[in-house]
Amino acid sequence: MNNKIKWLREKLKGLNLQGMIVSNPTNIKYLTGIEAEGTLLITLRENIFITDSRYIESVNTILTIDDEILVNDKKHLSKDDYASFFMFCENVGFEEKYVTYYDYMNYMHMYRVNLMETEGIIESQRIVKDDREIENIKKACEITDKCFEYLKTFIKRGMTEKEIAFEIERFMKINGADGVSFEPIVASGHNSSMPHAVPTTRKIKEGDIILLDFGCRYKGYCSDITRTIFVNYVEDEYREVYDLVLKNNEMTLNDIKEGANIKVLTRNINDDLKLHGYVAMHAPGHGVGLDIHEQPIFTTNYDNMLKANMVVAIEPRNICSRKVWS
Amino acid sequence: MNNKIKWLREKLKGLNLQGMIVSNPTNIKYLTGIEAEGTLLITLRENIFITDSRYIESVNTILTIDDEILVNDKKHLSKDDYASFFMFCENVGFEEKYVTYYDYMNYMHMYRVNLMETEGIIESQRIVKDDREIENIKKACEITDKCFEYLKTFIKRGMTEKEIAFEIERFMKINGADGVSFEPIVASGHNSSMPHAVPTTRKIKEGDIILLDFGCRYKGYCSDITRTIFVNYVEDEYREVYDLVLKNNEMTLNDIKEGANIKVLTRNINDDLKLHGYVAMHAPGHGVGLDIHEQPIFTTNYDNMLKANMVVAIEPRNICSRKVWS
Numbered sequence: 328m329n330n331k332i333k334w335l336r337e338k339l340k341g342l343n344l345q346g347m348i349v350s351n352p353t354n355i356k357y358l359t360g361i362e363a364e365g366t367l368l369i370t371l372r373e374n375i376f377i378t379d380s381r382y383i384e385s386v387n388t389i390l391t392i393d394d395e396i397l398v399n400d401k402k403h404l405s406k407d408d409y410a411s412f413f414m415f416c417e418n419v420g421f422e423e424k425y426v427t428y429y430d431y432m433n434y435m436h437m438y439r440v441n442l443m444e445t446e447g448i449i450e451s452q453r454i455v456k457d458d459r460e461i462e463n464i465k466k467a468c469e470i471t472d473k474c475f476e477y478l479k480t481f482i483k484r485g486m487t488e489k490e491i492a493f494e495i496e497r498f499m500k501i502n503g504a505d506g507v508s509f510e511p512i513v514a515s516g517h518n519s520s521m522p523h524a525v526p527t528t529r530k531i532k533e534g535d536i537i538l539l540d541f542g543c544r545y546k547g548y549c550s551d552i553t554r555t556i557f558v559n560y561v562e563d564e565y566r567e568v569y570d571l572v573l574k575n576n577e578m579t580l581n582d583i584k585e586g587a588n589i590k591v592l593t594r595n596i597n598d599d600l601k602l603h604g605y606v607a608m609h610a611p612g613h614g615v616g617l618d619i620h621e622q623p624i625f626t627t628n629y630d631n632m633l634k635a636n637m638v639v640a641i642e643p644r645n646i647c648s649r650k651v652w653s
Numbered sequence: 654m655n656n657k658i659k660w661l662r663e664k665l666k667g668l669n670l671q672g673m674i675v676s677n678p679t680n681i682k683y684l685t686g687i688e689a690e691g692t693l694l695i696t697l698r699e700n701i702f703i704t705d706s707r708y709i710e711s712v713n714t715i716l717t718i719d720d721e722i723l724v725n726d727k728k729h730l731s732k733d734d735y736a737s738f739f740m741f742c743e744n745v746g747f748e749e750k751y752v753t754y755y756d757y758m759n760y761m762h763m764y765r766v767n768l769m770e771t772e773g774i775i776e777s778q779r780i781v782k783d784d785r786e787i788e789n790i791k792k793a794c795e796i797t798d799k800c801f802e803y804l805k806t807f808i809k810r811g812m813t814e815k816e817i818a819f820e821i822e823r824f825m826k827i828n829g830a831d832g833v834s835f836e837p838i839v840a841s842g843h844n845s846s847m848p849h850a851v852p853t854t855r856k857i858k859e860g861d862i863i864l865l866d867f868g869c870r871y872k873g874y875c876s877d878i879t880r881t882i883f884v885n886y887v888e889d890e891y892r893e894v895y896d897l898v899l900k901n902n903e904m905t906l907n908d909i910k911e912g913a914n915i916k917v918l919t920r921n922i923n924d925d926l927k928l929h930g931y932v933a934m935h936a937p938g939h940g941v942g943l944d945i946h947e948q949p950i951f952t953t954n955y956d957n958m959l960k961a962n963m964v965v966a967i968e969p970r971n972i973c974s975r976k977v978w979s
Contacts, residue, residue, distance in 0.1 A: 423755040428747075429770075431754040444755075493826060500819060 345416035467550035504543035511541035671742035746771035793876035830869035837867035
């Protein structure tokens with residue numbers, strides 16, 4: 328059995344769960360490598376992936392004997408088959424933040440077992456990455472860095488934000504990425520004060536501030552970069568806030584170490600901005616992996632210690648833009 | 654109050670529901686025009702949109718007094734506020750196929766009311782389109798038709814499926830669409846037998862069959878087109894199946910009339926294919942609107958009568974490819 332499923336099985340035992348229904352496709356990909364519609368059952372005896380005829384062939388190509396996952400075509404499963412999967416199980420976990428109420432009711436009828444909330448058990452497991460995962464994220468970051476270097480030569484006055492956003496997508500696809508990890512943000516001039524701006528037809532002008540926020544996906548794993556650039560010259564007012572953000576970015580990168588408390592790192596940034604008369608508009612970072620936003624989240628609400636092989640993006644990009652533009 | 658919300662309120666009364674929690678963003682856009690994170694409450698007295706500070710400004714720009722929707726920043730809502738929204742309500746509907754089990758439990762705690770399943774009440778309302786919706790879909794179809802004309806001159810031997818798929822995305826964006834309505838399918842040669850093929854780096858060759866399946870979005874509304882083209886010549890075997898599919902396509906388009914039963918139309922296609930020794934691999938059509946796949950679905954499982962101003966895509970494209978390629 329692969330290590331990730333072994334780990335999950337141990338964890339389930341500790342929670343007095345005899346099995347789990349995994350429905351979230353990202354969690355299924357994480358545990359098995361499978362990218363197909365279907366449901367993964369971790370039962371007392373076996374791991375079972377239930378899918379349909381469209382995917383059977385491709386799923387069997389991905390799995391190895393070592394995975395110990397039985398693949399079932401749902402067309403061939405009877406009511407009794409479903410009811411027997413969790414035989415001798417008292418409590419079985421499910422993903423309460425992914426499964427709809429409708430599916431939950433269906434699971435109750437089909438599997439005839441006590442369904443228990445699992446409180447993001449797999450998402451917590453996903454925070455610490457293994458070597459192969461880190462390799463994929465590094466590769467995604469490499470392509471993204473190249474893209475930023477390219478953009479610095481590509482962006483010209485007169486281009487629209489939309490054109491630049493589209494060029495980012497094109498670059499990612501022809502340079503080996505699966506695609507972008509989220510719709511690129513290209514926000515120029517006054518638009519750059521909105522943390523989640525959608526690219527418009529506004530044309531780039533001399534002296535513009537341009538906020539770029541983009542990333543790509545490589546073998547499913549995400550990258551995320553935020554950079555602010557200026558067109559030919561920087562107004563003093565912008566330089567002040569740029570330098571303040573940059574200082575906080577570098578300070579945080581320096582403090583990212585095993586054992587560091589994310590709560591403290593976040594509070595440091597917020598306090599330094601306040602000291603200079605600005606207000607944080609946006610969390611300064613987040614975990615990255617199969618999802619573009621993962622745990623750990625940078626918040627001051629609770630303690631959260633960094634562990635080896637966690638992967639986080641630091642992006643205190645627009646945290647204090649409001650002051651500049653208001 | 655706008656007509657769509659009025660209609661929904663009437664429908665709720667008939668189901669003995671005194672209110673509804675609308676969580677699905679597509680349904681919120683349909684009812685209000687709002688495109689923002691949040692929840693719409695249809696209460697006894699008022700319509701309330703609960704959102705956060707990021708969206709307040711843009712939401713207020715979209716709404717008019719006629720909409721009669723109160724916008725609330727959730728930051729300013731207390732526990733008591735939530736509990737009072739559905740005061741004097743016995744039963745309140747929710748979207749059981751959209752809301753997660755976790756959110757359902759939260760709703761129970763927050764709103765302190767009986768939550769009742771609504772069985773796609775808004776989705777059913779969305780089947781019949783109004784004039785403005787039809788106008789948007791027509792515009793999306795126009796751009797898509799133009800794209801297909803363009804592709805016939807653009808596609809050349811030696812290009813990869815991925816390159817063509819990317820050109821479709823580019824065309825849509827520079828020709829006034831919001832973007833594509835789904836990831837374009839460009840499947841050439843043997844790949845064209847897979848109904849949901851993902852574009853690969855396979856290069857287009859002389860004599861290839863190319864399955865194109867794509868669409869765009871205009872003001873949120875979708876188009877969907879499927880066409881099969883050949884590179885310079887058509888092998889007899891392909892021509893036979895192409896003509897059979899085309900005949901069924903034209904026959905069905907001809908039969909699409911108010912009062913026609915979708916079950917019968919679907920059975921007609923399936924039977925004609927069987928008569929010629931082929932098997933249907935894919936439903937031959939589906940509704941189109943704010944979602945790319947909407948009701949009505951073409952199925953032989955139940956009666957389903959077409960009404961005026963429903964919008965459907967007919968795509969018996971790959972319904973019998975298996976026989977050809979196996």
